[in-house]
Amino acid sequence: EIVLTQSPATLSLSPGERATLSCRASQSVSSYLAWYQQKPGQAPRLLIYDASNRATGIPARFSGSGSGTDFTLTISSLEPEDFAVYYCQQRSNWPPAFGQGTRLEIK
């Protein structure tokens, strides 16, 4: 079973700054990695699939990169609505595991 480790656990930044979130897999997942955003009391929302493809309606400030075992979600310039928890998920092997999440909070 593939384990995903996200870092940092918490990231404190200000609006307008650049955010870089990391997800590392215990073995290669090729490019089968997705990123989700979850705000308090809401369901997760798909941001990125296949490591670098933005889902429908996702702003261009969100971008994903990486392959194999190391992946990055970048938010180029933080908007107030971007402060949330972010999860990565691998779709390479069964079961489709999630990382433990990175909380992006306002500094």
Added chain:
Amino acid sequence: EVQLVESGGGLVQPGGSLRLSCAASGFTFSSYWMHWVRQAPGKGLVWVSRINSDGSSTSYADSVKGRFTISRDNAKNTLYLQMNSLRAEDTAVYYCARDGNLQDVDAFDIWGQGTMVTVSS
């Protein structure tokens, strides 16, 4: 509008049973694989179960295997999760989610709002 709406959550005693439902609308439900994902209070997302488009194939997380059963009624556009022998550690918000693989989106592209299940005496 593409939508998933869960129902059926509530308070149940340890050892009890509950059936969750997920009503789909705005898309051809019968064409998509579907999943259940849960989230314990203050914790992360955990995949629970999956069913293929015609219901002929299912899979489960080890933690629920033998206790939970996923099913679907494509005529009613509804996904189900039958939960038996419930334990305190099953307490969570349960989300249904659509698998986007039909559109080459290797991810869960649509999520319901979730339904809370609390297992407590």
